[in-house]
Amino acid sequence: METGLTTNLHLLTPEFALTALAFLVFTVDLFLPERSKEWLAGLSVVSLVAVMVVALVMRPAGSVELYGGLIVVDDFGLFFKIFFLGIGVGIIALSWEYARDRLQHRGEFYGLLLFSILGMNLLAMSRELLTAYISLELLSFSLYVMVAYGLREARSNEAGIKYIIIGALSSAIMLYGLSNIYAALGTTYFVGISEELASPAAASPVLWIGVALLVVGLGFKLSAVPFHMWAPDAYEGAPLPVTAYLAIGSKAAAFALTLRLFAEAIIPAVNLWGEWQLVIAVLAAITMLLGNLVALAQRNLKRLMAYSSIGHVGYALAGVAVLGSDFALAAKGVIFYLVVYAVTNLVVFAGITAYYNREGKDDIADLAGLADRQPFTAAAIAIGLFSLAGLPIFAGFTAKFYLFAAVADGGMLWLAGVAIFTSLVSLYYYLQVMRQMYIESPAHDTHNAAAHQAHDEHDDIHQHAVHDEPPAPPMPRPSWLLAGTMGVGLLVVTWLGVYPRPLLGLIEMASKAIVPLG
Amino acid sequence: MVPLLYFQLLGAALFGIGLYGVLARRSAVLIVLSIELMLNAVNINLIAAASYLNGIGRFDAFDGQIIAIFVITVAAAEVGLAFAIILRMYRNRGTVNVDEINILKW
Numbered sequence: 001m002e003t004g005l006t007t008n009l010h011l012l013t014p015e016f017a018l019t020a021l022a023f024l025v026f027t028v029d030l031f032l033p034e035r036s037k038e039w040l041a042g043l044s045v046v047s048l049v050a051v052m053v054v055a056l057v058m059r060p061a062g063s064v065e066l067y068g069g070l071i072v073v074d075d076f077g078l079f080f081k082i083f084f085l086g087i088g089v090g091i092i093a094l095s096w097e098y099a100r101d102r103l104q105h106r107g108e109f110y111g112l113l114l115f116s117i118l119g120m121n122l123l124a125m126s127r128e129l130l131t132a133y134i135s136l137e138l139l140s141f142s143l144y145v146m147v148a149y150g151l152r153e154a155r156s157n158e159a160g161i162k163y164i165i166i167g168a169l170s171s172a173i174m175l176y177g178l179s180n181i182y183a184a185l186g187t188t189y190f191v192g193i194s195e196e197l198a199s200p201a202a203a204s205p206v207l208w209i210g211v212a213l214l215v216v217g218l219g220f221k222l223s224a225v226p227f228h229m230w231a232p233d234a235y236e237g238a239p240l241p242v243t244a245y246l247a248i249g250s251k252a253a254a255f256a257l258t259l260r261l262f263a264e265a266i267i268p269a270v271n272l273w274g275e276w277q278l279v280i281a282v283l284a285a286i287t288m289l290l291g292n293l294v295a296l297a298q299r300n301l302k303r304l305m306a307y308s309s310i311g312h313v314g315y316a317l318a319g320v321a322v323l324g325s326d327f328a329l330a331a332k333g334v335i336f337y338l339v340v341y342a343v344t345n346l347v348v349f350a351g352i353t354a355y356y357n358r359e360g361k362d363d364i365a366d367l368a369g370l371a372d373r374q375p376f377t378a379a380a381i382a383i384g385l386f387s388l389a390g391l392p393i394f395a396g397f398t399a400k401f402y403l404f405a406a407v408a409d410g411g412m413l414w415l416a417g418v419a420i421f422t423s424l425v426s427l428y429y430y431l432q433v434m435r436q437m438y439i440e441s442p443a444h445d446t447h448n449a450a451a452h453q454a455h456d457e458h459d460d461i462h463q464h465a466v467h468d469e470p471p472a473p474p475m476p477r478p479s480w481l482l483a484g485t486m487g488v489g490l491l492v493v494t495w496l497g498v499y500p501r502p503l504l505g506l507i508e509m510a511s512k513a514i515v516p517l518g
Numbered sequence: 519m520v521p522l523l524y525f526q527l528l529g530a531a532l533f534g535i536g537l538y539g540v541l542a543r544r545s546a547v548l549i550v551l552s553i554e555l556m557l558n559a560v561n562i563n564l565i566a567a568a569s570y571l572n573g574i575g576r577f578d579a580f581d582g583q584i585i586a587i588f589v590i591t592v593a594a595a596e597v598g599l600a601f602a603i604i605l606r607m608y609r610n611r612g613t614v615n616v617d618e619i620n621i622l623k624w
Contacts, residue, residue, distance in 0.1 A: 130585050137592050141599055160603045165549055165616075168596050169540055172556040175589060179560045182569035182582060183526065188559055203554045206526065224532050233622040303596055 007065050013075045013082065014154040015121060021047035022114035029107025037107050041096050044091055044110040048117070053083045063513055069189055070131045071122070079510035080256045081123035083339060087249050088128045089119045090346045095241030097357050103239060104151055114244070116142035120253035127264065128215075129178045133171070136221065139168050139253055143246065147238040159237020166220065166230035172219025180210030190264035194516075198268060211266075211313050215279075218261075221254040224317055225287040228310050229368050233304035244349035247309045248342045255316055255338055259323075259331060263514040267324050280321035281415050288314030295429050301352055301362045306428065307344075308388065311426055312341050318419055319403050320395055322410025327424040330410060331511035333403035336504060340399035341385075348384035349491035350379050354486070364433055369442030374475040378437045380486040381486055385430040387408040387493050390423045395496035400506075434496035519573065525566030532559035546607070550600045553623045556594045561586045 003128035014231035025040055025047075032039065040203065055078060063074030091113065099106040103145060126132040142169060147161025182188050185196040223231040235243045266276065284370030291310030342468040354377045355370065356362055370376040387394035398422060408416040477483070532555060539552025568582025608614050 069560060069610070077538055130581075130588060134588060134592065137596075144599055144603065148606065151606065152610060153619055157603065157607045157610055158621055161607055161619060162615075164596075165540075165546065166552075166602045168550070168553045168600060169556075171535070171592075171596075172553050172560065175557065175560040176529075176563070178585070179529070179563035180526075181584075182585070183522070185564060186567075186571050188581060188585070233609065236622050282549065441591070 003084040008060075008066055008073075011058060011060055011064055012071070012388060014051045015118060016056060016120065018051050018114060018118045020049070020451065021051070022111050022118065022147075024499065025111040025114060025191055026108065028361075028512075029111065031105065035500045036098065038096070040107045040110045041099070042189065043093050044089075044114060045092050047114065048085045048088045048092075053266050055081050055085075060191065063141070067125070068150060069191070070128045071125045072127045073125060074513040076256075076260065076510045076513040077121075077125040079335070080504060081121045082250070083252065083342070084117050084120040084124070084249065087342055087346075088113060088487065089246075090489075091249070092239055093481050094244055094350055094353055096344070096481050097269070097479045098241050098353055099358065103149055109146065109149060111144040112146055116146070116245075116249070120256070121250060121317060121428070123253050123262070124256040127190050129181070129190075129193075132261070133175065133178065136254075136257065136467075137171060140171070140221075143167075143250060145243070145360040146242045147234050149239050149242065150237075152462070153237075155236075155237040157238065157373065159234045162230055162237075166323060170217050170220030170227070173213050173220070177210045177213030177215075177217060180206050181214065182210075190261060193265040194268040199488045204222070209439055218254065218258055219283065222258065222313050222317070223310055224283050224313055225290045225310065226283075226285070228291070231310060231491055232303050232306040235309075236300055236303045238302075240302070240349065240353050240362070244307065244345065244353070247305060247349070247426070250340050251309065252342055255320075255334065258320060259334065259511075260318060260514050261325050263327065263331070263516050267327065267516045268269050276335045277321050277412075279322050280317060280414055284314050284317035284321055285415060285418045286314075287311070287317055288418055292425045292429075295426065298429070299366050300362055304364060304433070305352075308426060309345070311422060312388070313401070314422070315403060315419055316341075318407045318412070318415050321415065322412055325410035326406070327515055329406045330506070331397075331514070332504065333406035333509050335507045335511060336500070337403045339503065339507075340395040341497070343489055343492050344384050344387045344394075346466055347380055347493060348388065348487055350482050350485040350489060351381035352386065354482045355381075355475075356514065357478070357482075358475050364436055365440075367436045368440035370437040370475075372474075373442065374478070375480055376486070377475075379488060382437065383493065384432050385433060387497070389427040389430045391427075393494065393497050395500070398497050398500050428470065522570040524569075525562060529563040529566070530557040532556070532562065544615050544617055546604045546616050549616065550597060550604070553566070554593060557589055561589055564589070584589055618624065 013269060025044055028043065029040055052446055061072055065072050077399050092110065094497055099109055103109060112271035116139050119142065123132060123137035123139065144160060144164045147163050148156055150156030157276065174411055178188065181193065184204050185193060187193060187196060219227040219433050235246060238246060288311055289305050295311065316334050316337050316351055318331050319337065353444045355367065361367065387396035390396045390400040404416045404419050407419065536552045536555030536559060540549050541557060543549050543552060564582040564586045568580055604614055607619065
């Protein structure tokens with residue numbers, strides 16, 4: 001098991017390549033004139049796809065440790081790497097038009113995106129707390145800058161300040177937890193932690209403080225409920241593609257770390273304190289409840305998506321809570337849920353971006369009448385939201401089915417009940433958005449949206465009968481890139497809803513790589 | 519030899535002071551400063567633990583010092599980034615008081 005520092009270094013080629021390409025994007029950015037910065041988006045997509053291919057080609061048999069066990073190259077890491085690189089391609093497709101029209105210095109935007117993806121990839125591969133922390137910071141630092149990217153927009157600045165202060169606070173808490181775990185156990189390797197934890201002699205207040213604070217720090221990064229307060233502000237203030245990236249990428253990466261940490265460090269030691277499951281379960285339950293209930297009151301579309309994503313974190317956390325019972329089933333459920341959630345959210349955000357690029361507004365009431373003005377965009381958003389709510393045919397249903405079944409199977413029937421109840425609640429606020437798009441008429445809303453909000457309950461029957469307003473001008477078509485993103489996303493959402501077996505097979509392979517020893 | 523617990527208490531006190539500063543301070547700059555304090559508590563903890571582990575015969579245990587060096591580096595980068603964003607805020611809004619940074623709520 002003794003590995004030198006440089007053995008098997010070639011297995012990290014995808015990461016080295018990604019680093020080099022990120023620097024290349026920054027360098028090329030310096031020499032490109034402003035009007036041809038689009039090439040950088042193309043360069044980034046090409047490099048992401050190239051790295052994906054390299055990672056697949058270099059897949060080792062079994063799992064190989066590097067740097068003396070700091071990093072491991074295995075199927076779990078590989079699956080998440082492909083997943084993250086795919087997210088990167090999706091986000092670039094989403095941001096192309098937005099960045100061209102609304103962002104300054106957009107070359108650096110793509111460079112930062114590549115660096116954050118590098119951070120996520122390393123996060124999925126790290127097997128030691130410090131390595132995980134550094135990767136997490138590489139991801140977070142890029143995200144801080146991207147959230148604050150609207151240089152002269154007060155909203156974006158404010159979101160950036162709130163995000164970086166809470167982010168720095170959470171990493172300080174996480175590090176304090178790390179230092180206590182190190183003081184108690186003398187190791188920061190996941191494997192070492194699980195070995196030390198397995199002996200009852202390890203139990204000490206310092207250790208409990210350490211593990212608790214580590215979980216709190218992770219909770220901040222996941223935006224689980226008592227630690228969620230940064231998320232709505234960061235989501236609302238950030239430029240739209242960055243909001244999408246926060247919702248999809250940073251969540252998935254934090255869950256990749258959570259899964260590996262629990263599988264390799266914490267679950268093998270459940271004999272020390274079995275009730276940890278209950279703590280995570282309660283955390284999941286309040287996350288689902290609060291995220292979905294507060295979403296009911298939202299007026300802003302980005303903020304609605306923020307609370308909805310908090311709710312979805314709750315569902316995935318419910319899966320994490322039952323990891324100890326039937327690891328394979330629960331891990332499969334969580335990973336599948338993450339993939340489906342990412343694809344579906346990509347569709348919804350592509351729709352919202354297509355609308356925002358034309359109109360520059362992001363309140364829910366602004367969407368009124370979108371179905372008449374831009375049917376395809378409206379349909380994409382609607383199908384995406386149906387899938388997020390978990391209606392059959394679409395992927396959201398299949399994912400929720402697997403996940404909740406795993407939760408119930410793990411002996412937490414009440415948690416599955418809470419999850420189903422909150423899914424119903426979420427259907428209500430998703431339907432509110434759809435009602436705006438399909439039932440409300442657009443001209444009505446432009447001047448008194450607030451007054452309209454108050455009595456629109458009994459209003460919409462009259463509205464169509466009495467007022468015969470001229471139809472709003474049709475909106476210009478979304479760009480081909482966004483329309484294509486929505487189209488491909490919708491195909492994937494439907495396909496995964498009807499025939500998820502191939503993907504589930506891959507996920508099973510990935511989750512086998514981290515199955516706990518105990 | 520000073521027992522490990524004393525260092526851990528010092529670290530905990532420093533961490534608590536930092537946390538209090540984050541919650542009580544109004545200026546974004548001082549909040550970042552308080553977070554630095556919390557990170558220094560982490561460093562004290564790490565280095566004390568590493569030399570304690572050395573003292574009980576685990577001579578391979580200098581992970582603590584190495585982690586501390588990484589923490590210092592990351593903290594420096596974090597402060598640079600935070601101040602850049604705070605400076606942007608100051609240019610746009612003329613304030614770094616977190617009570618007045620309140621466009622986004624609920």
